[in-house]
Each structure stands twice: as structure tokens, then as C-alpha cells.
Amino acid sequence: MDIANLIRPDLAALEPYTPIVPFEALSARLGRPADQIIKLDANENPYGPSPRAVAALVRYPHYAIYPDPDQTPLRQAISQYIGQPVERILCGNGSDEIIDLLMRLFLSPGDAVVEAPPTFGMYSFNTGVVGGRVVQVPRDEHWRVDIEQVAEAVESSRAKLVFLPSPNNPDGSVLPRAAIEQLLQLPVILVIDEAYAEFSGHSVADLVGLAPNLVVLRTFSKWAGLAGLRIGYGLLPEAIIQHLWKIKPPYNINMAAVVAAIASLEDAEYLMGTVRKIVAERERVFAEIQRIDGLLPSPSQANFILMRVANGRAKELHQALEQQGILLRHYNKPGLRDCVRISIGTPAQNDTALAALRDWSAKEQLS
Ligand SMILES: Cc1ncc(COP(=O)(O)O)c(C=O)c1O
Known part of the structure; x- marks a missing residue:
């Protein structure tokens, strides 16, 4: 065989x-x-990590027990931190997992995802894994995104998802809020990846729920120093999150990550x-x-x-x-x-x- x-x-x-x-x-x-x-x-x-996170990891007594599939205490703590209701928060094994789940939820083979290279590699990687098609709108020499070209690419490819980090990896440029508001008018899910938001002070997390098609990704890997524990989250409107819950592996985030993330928020x-x-x-x-x-x-x-x-x-x-x-x-x-x-x-x-x-x-x- x-x-x-x-x-x-x-x-x-x-x-x-x-x-x-x-x-x-x-x-x-x-x-x-x-x-x-x-x-x-x-x-x-x-x-x-914060010393309080390390101490909490040592103290926690129940690593033999499976984690809470609903992620309730961590989502409550994130809700306090980010100012969004618990119902719009879903945690992943790094924000990478939320990227993967979004691809699985929206893409059938051949469906298009728009990205603006140079950018974070996981968008094209995960698109490929589910048999999707990556449509690229390259940035200019100052790494700026051409909003008109993104709009054209969305229209001509009938893209389902647009992935734009702000700040962008690898150059660190922020996508202006006005540009994001313009992109939200397009008939597509706009995913703003804010893995580095704490270093920039810019965020559109407050727009989640107001715009029906906005998803914001955040992580504990960078500002909270927990990259090795793999813990991130998405802020998503109800119409999307209810379906993500169905396809999320029940125990996707481990208890060590939960304990450390909650202690990090307490020590923000x-x-x-x-x-x-x-x-x-x-x-x-x-x-x-x-x-x-x-x-x-x-x-x-x-x-x-x-x-x-x-x-x-x-x-x-x-x-x-x-x-x-x-x-x-x-x-x-x-x-x-x-x-x-x-x-x-x-x-x-x-x-x-x-x-x-x-x-x-x-x-x-x-x-
Ligand atoms: C733009 C961007 N998004 C997401 C991630 C991944 O974050 P996580 O560690 O939460 O999976 C990175 C990591 O380098 C990144 O640069």
C-alpha cells in the first residue's frame, strides 16, 4: 500500500x-x-512571566484534572481587562489556534483569504491546511496597506476573511483606525490581529460587537511573557462565536496556561x-x-x-x-x-x- x-x-x-x-x-x-x-x-x-504567575503555577493543586471546557474564570478575567462581555471571548492554545478555528469555520476548499504581505506567516499556512486560497495585496515600501486594493481583492476573489495584524509583524506598523472602519464596510470578516497591541496602545477591541464582521485577536505570549504556555483569545460577535464553540476541541487550553493567564491579569x-x-x-x-x-x-x-x-x-x-x-x-x-x-x-x-x-x-x- x-x-x-x-x-x-x-x-x-x-x-x-x-x-x-x-x-x-x-x-x-x-x-x-x-x-x-x-x-x-x-x-x-x-x-x-510575572512572578505572581510563576507562584500561582507552583501553587495550583489540580493539574490531574481536565480543564474547564467553557474557560469561565479566565474569560471573566479577560472581560474585566479588555472591556468586552464574557460572551464575546473565546480562548485558544495561543492566538494561533483562533486563526486555525476561524479558517475551519469559514473556508471550504478554494475559498479565498486576503492578507497583506509581508505579514505573519500563519494566515497563509492555515489557509493552506484547510485547502483555501491566499490572495495577497502587497504593502508599499513603507509597509502601508492599500485599502482600495484590499477592497478590490475582496470583491474579485469573493474572499471570506481578511487578516491584518496591527501592529504588523514583521515591521511593527499600526493600521489606522479609520482604515479599519473603512474595511469594515466590506462584505467580509475582518480579523485584526492585535498580538502586539499592548506595546502600541492602539486597539479596536471596543468595536467588536458594534461591527458585525469584526474579529480581534489578542495573546498573552508577548506582553505577559507566556509564549511557552500557549494562551491567546479572540473577541468575536455572537453570530461567529456560537459556531466556534461547536468546533473548538473541548480541552483546547491547558490548566497551567489558565492559571498563569489569570495571575498575569491580576498583576497587569x-x-x-x-x-x-x-x-x-x-x-x-x-x-x-x-x-x-x-x-x-x-x-x-x-x-x-x-x-x-x-x-x-x-x-x-x-x-x-x-x-x-x-x-x-x-x-x-x-x-x-x-x-x-x-x-x-x-x-x-x-x-x-x-x-x-x-x-x-x-x-x-x-x-
Ligand atoms: C501577528 C501575530 N499574531 C499572532 C501570533 C501568535 O501568537 P500566539 O503565541 O498567541 O499564538 C504572533 C506571534 O509571533 C504574531 O506575530
Whole structure:
């Protein structure tokens, strides 16, 4: 029997998603202990979880019991935090899971999803998994979204979903509220992915429920430092959420994530203090990169900065820093080939990374 013949042909042909290399594997490859690696490649929070979240994880006594499929205490805590009723909140195994569930709910094979690259890779990945079709409306050189072109793409492809992050990953630009309000007039579900909203201070979470076609995604991975626990949520109008409940795996979020997320919300003031530190560092790092010859950073409202490498040697830059134990993200994609993205670390980590960038620029004789 040939198993390959049994695999769905569209999935057999699907490009695998390229995730970042696991920390331990990198540590072995670079021959450096993990604590000597400066990991600025995945927009993680350098301050980690709130100490109260860690204490709550240790204290919680019922890990042998399945989690609550209705996610009630966490949804209540999120409701307080975000100012939306519990009925519009659904938690996922990372906001990635909400993206996946939305695709499963709306797309039949061949249905279109509009995205504006360069952008977060999971939209096209998950569209492919359910046999959908990705329609791309590329951003301009300042990473701006052309609203008219999105409208045309929605109309001509009869798209069911539009995915736009704000701030966008990988450049950190925010989609103006007026543009979102314009897009909400289109006959399509508009998903605004606010994974980095806490770093920008901009959100359209308040519009969920007022507009029938708006979904907002949020996560605890970035501002609350819980990326490894996988916990995110969607804010959705009743007409959508009632169906998502039906297709959600009953125990999709684990109890450790629930405990840590609730404790994080109780300690939001502390966590927002770390967010402010990261934002201050982002501004400092941006100004410093601007002073380095041959590096052209994009203004960002998230916890990372994208920069173009003027001589096109972004891959070499990435490798040179990796050899020193400093990890950045390099993209091997059209539109981003000469770019690297740096996540904002602690001041000390940023200083080390900036020194390595200055060094590289000097060696490449970019001045
Ligand atoms: C725009 C965007 N959305 C969602 C996510 C994923 O978040 P989560 O960890 O909650 O799945 C990321 C992670 O990098 C992201 O950049």
C-alpha cells in the first residue's frame, strides 16, 4: 500500500511552515550554553512571566484534572481587562489556534483569504491546511496597506476573511483606525490581529460587537511573557462565536496556561511596567540603529524592529551575529530578502546586539 496516495494531494504539496530553531538545538549547534544566547528572533518578552504567575503555577493543586471546557474564570478575567462581555471571548492554545478555528469555520476548499504581505506567516499556512486560497495585496515600501486594493481583492476573489495584524509583524506598523472602519464596510470578516497591541496602545477591541464582521485577536505570549504556555483569545460577535464553540476541541487550553493567564491579569500593572520598559528600549534601539551606516530601521509600535540591510547582505549579517550567540530573524521571502528583524531585549542584551551590529557595519565598510 502506498501511503502517499492516501494523503490529501493539496496537503502533500503544502510547503512546511518554517518555525524558529528550538532554543536547546541552537545552544548545541552554537556550542554555547542557553544562558549565553541572546534570543531576539521571536518577539518574546525578555522579562519573562510575572512572578505572581510563576507562584500561582507552583501553587495550583489540580493539574490531574481536565480543564474547564467553557474557560469561565479566565474569560471573566479577560472581560474585566479588555472591556468586552464574557460572551464575546473565546480562548485558544495561543492566538494561533483562533486563526486555525476561524479558517475551519469559514473556508471550504478554494475559498479565498486576503492578507497583506509581508505579514505573519500563519494566515497563509492555515489557509493552506484547510485547502483555501491566499490572495495577497502587497504593502508599499513603507509597509502601508492599500485599502482600495484590499477592497478590490475582496470583491474579485469573493474572499471570506481578511487578516491584518496591527501592529504588523514583521515591521511593527499600526493600521489606522479609520482604515479599519473603512474595511469594515466590506462584505467580509475582518480579523485584526492585535498580538502586539499592548506595546502600541492602539486597539479596536471596543468595536467588536458594534461591527458585525469584526474579529480581534489578542495573546498573552508577548506582553505577559507566556509564549511557552500557549494562551491567546479572540473577541468575536455572537453570530461567529456560537459556531466556534461547536468546533473548538473541548480541552483546547491547558490548566497551567489558565492559571498563569489569570495571575498575569491580576498583576497587569507590573506587566505593563515591563511593557513600558520595552517600549522605551525600542525607541532607544531604533535611534541607535539609525546611526549605524548601512542599516535602515522601520519605525515600529511593537516589541521588535525591522531593518533593511543596504548592501543586501542580510543573511550574512544574521549569520555573523548568530556566531556571537545573538539571534535575529532573517526572512528568506520576496520583499524581505535584505531585511532582518530584532526583538527588543533587556537594555544589556540590546547593548550587546547594537555593538555587534556596529561592528558588522564597520567590517562591511558600509560607512
Ligand atoms: C501577528 C501575530 N499574531 C499572532 C501570533 C501568535 O501568537 P500566539 O503565541 O498567541 O499564538 C504572533 C506571534 O509571533 C504574531 O506575530
